[in-house]
Amino acid sequence: MFGVTSAPVVPSSIQPGPDSVVHLLEVTVRRGSTLLLDRVSWSVDADERWVILGPNGAGKTTLLQIAAANLFPTTGRVHVLGERLGAVDVGDIRPRIGLSSAALAARVAPSEKAVDVVVSAGWGVVGRWREAYDAQDFTRAGELLSAMGVDHLAERQFGTLSEGERKRVLVARALMSDPELLLLDEPAAGLDLGAREDLLARLSALAVDPVAPTTILVTHHVEEIPPDFSHVLLLRGGRVVVAGPIAEVLTAQSLSKTFGMPLALEQRDGRYFAWAHEDRPA
Numbered sequence: 696m697f698g699v700t701s702a703p704v705v706p707s708s709i710q711p712g713p714d715s716v717v718h719l720l721e722v723t724v725r726r727g728s729t730l731l732l733d734r735v736s737w738s739v740d741a742d743e744r745w746v747i748l749g750p751n752g753a754g755k756t757t758l759l760q761i762a763a764a765n766l767f768p769t770t771g772r773v774h775v776l777g778e779r780l781g782a783v784d785v786g787d788i789r790p791r792i793g794l795s796s797a798a799l800a801a802r803v804a805p806s807e808k809a810v811d812v813v814v815s816a817g818w819g820v821v822g823r824w825r826e827a828y829d830a831q832d833f834t835r836a837g838e839l840l841s842a843m844g845v846d847h848l849a850e851r852q853f854g855t856l857s858e859g860e861r862k863r864v865l866v867a868r869a870l871m872s873d874p875e876l877l878l879l880d881e882p883a884a885g886l887d888l889g890a891r892e893d894l895l896a897r898l899s900a901l902a903v904d905p906v907a908p909t910t911i912l913v914t915h916h917v918e919e920i921p922p923d924f925s926h927v928l929l930l931r932g933g934r935v936v937v938a939g940p941i942a943e944v945l946t947a948q949s950l951s952k953t954f955g956m957p958l959a960l961e962q963r964d965g966r967y968f969a970w971a972h973e974d975r976p977a
């Protein structure tokens with residue numbers, strides 16, 4: 696009828712389900728003429744542990760920032776922890792999310808003590824000021840530092856820690872508020888082999904912990920996928936190449952498409968290894 700508008704009918708399959716933690720429908724992020732994300736649809740359920748994998752500039756951090764409720768899409772619909780972005784105060788959602796990223800690390804004052812970097816997450820602030828913390832807060836911060844193997848560094852200044860030690864302190868911080876959703880942006884970047892393997896073992900232990908939060912981890916490297924992570928989303932040029940259970944969708948073919956070159960892929964003991972295929976054109 697002329698002049699009458701009605702809301703589009705949305706089939707139930709594209710609505711977030713009861714266990715949905717992150718749900719994106721046809722999400723586009725545009726800056727000027729650049730499409731950072733191009734019609735991304737994706738659903739993460741509570742018991743899943745996801746890896747977002749793709750080359751430099753694929754849009755991985757942009758996607759993670761949407762899941763963190765730090766960024767709104769240009770078009771499309773986003774639900775995080777059951778709330779629709781744009782329809783609720785993001786200040787209600789963010790305390791339920793733990794985030795570790797290089798951008799956050801850059802905001803920590805070098806003089807801040809490691810334990811304060813962790814405990815201040817309880818107030819959602821970076822850097823202790825005059826917030827009131829009780830003994831329980833410090834006990835929990837100590838336990839989390841211990842779980843990440845850096846409790847002996849609790850009193851050390853953040854700026855004096857090695858890259859690997861900082862990453863582990865930041866993961867402890869991300870867990871401090873007992874989040875329902877844990878977001879880790881390149882947690883293993885810049886780590887030496889031993890530190891990387893140690894961190895992956897800790898993340899793997901978290902992945903199988905039934906009370907651990909839903910986790911999404913961003914990386915460039917299949918070697919950095921912790922064992923026991925369940926799902927992967929491959930991203931290239933802002934578009935999803937494929938998304939689903941790792942065992943089903945992470946193949947030499949999908950990886951080659953994602954990185955735009957022929958790649959071989961091997962799986963051993965729950966880990967993945969990739970290298971340029973010998974048929975690679977000169």
Ligand SMILES: Nc1ncnc2c1ncn2[C@@H]1O[C@H](COP(=O)(O)OP(=O)(O)OP(=O)(O)O)[C@@H](O)[C@H]1O
Pocket residue numbers: 726727729730731749750751752753754755756757758915
């Ligand atoms: N404000 C902006 N204006 C224009 N382009 C932008 C803007 N912000 C980001 N981009 C571009 O969007 C693309 C996606 O950026 P994003 O940081 O999400 O990629 P990424 O996959 O995390 O990359 P990397 O692996 O290199 O960290 C990049 O090409 C980046 O240059």
